[in-house]
Amino acid sequence: MESPKPVLLVVDDDSHVRTLLAALGKRQGFDVLTCDNGLEGIEMLRRRHIDLMFLDLHMPDVNGLDVLKATQETSDSTHVALITGMASIDTAVQAVKLGAEDYLPKPLDLPRVTETMQAIRWQFETRTTIHKSDAALAEQLEFHGIIGRSPVMTELFDLIRRLAPHARSVLIRGETGSGKELVARAFHRLGPRRDKRFVTVNCSAIVETLFESELFGHVRGAFTGASDNKPGFFEAASGGTLFLDEVGELPATVQGKLLRVLETGELQRVGSVEGRRVDVRVVAATNRDLEKEVEGGGFRSDLYYRLNVVEIVVPPLRDRVEDIPYLTAAFLREYSAAFSKAIPGLTPNAETVLAQGAWPGNVRQLRNVIERACLLCEGHLLTERDLVGALGSGGASGSRATDDAAPPAVPPSKEQVSAALHGAGGNKVLASRRLGVSRRALYRLIEKHRLEA
Numbered sequence: 001m002e003s004p005k006p007v008l009l010v011v012d013d014d015s016h017v018r019t020l021l022a023a024l025g026k027r028q029g030f031d032v033l034t035c036d037n038g039l040e041g042i043e044m045l046r047r048r049h050i051d052l053m054f055l056d057l058h059m060p061d062v063n064g065l066d067v068l069k070a071t072q073e074t075s076d077s078t079h080v081a082l083i084t085g086m087a088s089i090d091t092a093v094q095a096v097k098l099g100a101e102d103y104l105p106k107p108l109d110l111p112r113v114t115e116t117m118q119a120i121r122w123q124f125e126t127r128t129t130i131h132k133s134d135a136a137l138a139e140q141l142e143f144h145g146i147i148g149r150s151p152v153m154t155e156l157f158d159l160i161r162r163l164a165p166h167a168r169s170v171l172i173r174g175e176t177g178s179g180k181e182l183v184a185r186a187f188h189r190l191g192p193r194r195d196k197r198f199v200t201v202n203c204s205a206i207v208e209t210l211f212e213s214e215l216f217g218h219v220r221g222a223f224t225g226a227s228d229n230k231p232g233f234f235e236a237a238s239g240g241t242l243f244l245d246e247v248g249e250l251p252a253t254v255q256g257k258l259l260r261v262l263e264t265g266e267l268q269r270v271g272s273v274e275g276r277r278v279d280v281r282v283v284a285a286t287n288r289d290l291e292k293e294v295e296g297g298g299f300r301s302d303l304y305y306r307l308n309v310v311e312i313v314v315p316p317l318r319d320r321v322e323d324i325p326y327l328t329a330a331f332l333r334e335y336s337a338a339f340s341k342a343i344p345g346l347t348p349n350a351e352t353v354l355a356q357g358a359w360p361g362n363v364r365q366l367r368n369v370i371e372r373a374c375l376l377c378e379g380h381l382l383t384e385r386d387l388v389g390a391l392g393s394g395g396a397s398g399s400r401a402t403d404d405a406a407p408p409a410v411p412p413s414k415e416q417v418s419a420a421l422h423g424a425g426g427n428k429v430l431a432s433r434r435l436g437v438s439r440r441a442l443y444r445l446i447e448k449h450r451l452e453a
């Protein structure tokens, strides 16, 4: 991939000025665009990220000030140099108010023009360098796939390092998208069972009636459809780690059986009375408040105490904003490569938007936003505009109904679920967005309302 250049836009009705500035710009290492009227200039500013614009004040129809007015919001971090023959104080003041940084009288002072260009190119290069070093640092800081350099994360890495060789069961808590699964994997990789299997069971994705046989296996003829002997997840993970994701979703009947297996180290396949020894390390994760569930009777207290012998809390992203630049740099690098786009950094305004987000969907949401912004990005730096587009109307406050949104207060009715599924042609991702629930929640709703049977 050719290394990206900053973009220069020249808007002037005078063809001599256009030719001159374009030639200078190319020599100074810019990608150059030109427009011979204000209207086209406005269009261009809306479509592309421009690093530097030379804008003529006096043009027929739409003049320089009109261009500035029309693009005040869209031209995030464009450096504007206004060119004018007759400089009046009034227009100068107005132009500055509208965001023009430079004011160049005609005839153009070429050394000064060159200086401006060099300054902007230098800024651009600094942005790319910052990004490169952030991305490199992110790589260095990575702890078994987990990026973080904030004190809370460094502490977390330390804790994992110390516990992984010994702990037999661990409970990982944290909000959705905060990285619980990554922590579970790091735990496995640093433990004595690293060469054995790591088996994930997503407790929210299993139909209640099948839970027992999925976990513990079954023998032939145990129930209709059980045509063979089959080991469950527990046996599959034997010697290794069993990751019980969303453990708060375990049905009450299974909770008791799970506890027994954990305590005796022995299980029975469904339909069999023969006990089988299993030796697994159980790592469980939840984004629910399990203590509350215990109080309310939704989760067995004895199982809870058994699981949380060791508890690890993954902090929400808003409590470790220092990590955002490094996460961003890593995701940006990943997605710009995946989409074959040269996007070596982001604008200062874009950085601010990211730093100030509430991120209810945590790192997963940040990752999704960077992915979408990379798709939208047409220039060489990710801009505020790209991010706002990627965040959608709800912004990072999370009122958006996507995979990372919080569930609505009132669960959708059977009719609503069915209508959403129908309207989305059976596509569950789309349907869950329409309903404003997560995909997992949608599966639960489908099961609850027996919609697919």
Ligand SMILES: Nc1ncnc2c1ncn2[C@@H]1O[C@H](COP(=O)(O)OP(=O)(O)OP(=O)(O)O)[C@@H](O)[C@H]1O
Residues within 6 Å of the ligand: 145, 146, 147, 148, 174, 175, 176, 177, 178, 179, 180, 181, 182, 183, 287, 327, 363, 364, 367
């Ligand atoms: N510190 C991090 N560094 C790099 N990537 C991260 C980090 N934390 C999370 N991610 C990424 O964010 C996404 C969500 O992470 P993960 O699946 O571990 O979250 P979770 O807490 O298990 O979420 P959920 O509660 O929704 O299951 C994944 O794509 C993961 O790779």
Ligand SMILES: [Mg+2]
Residues within 6 Å of the ligand: 180, 181, 245
């Ligand atoms: Mg998870």
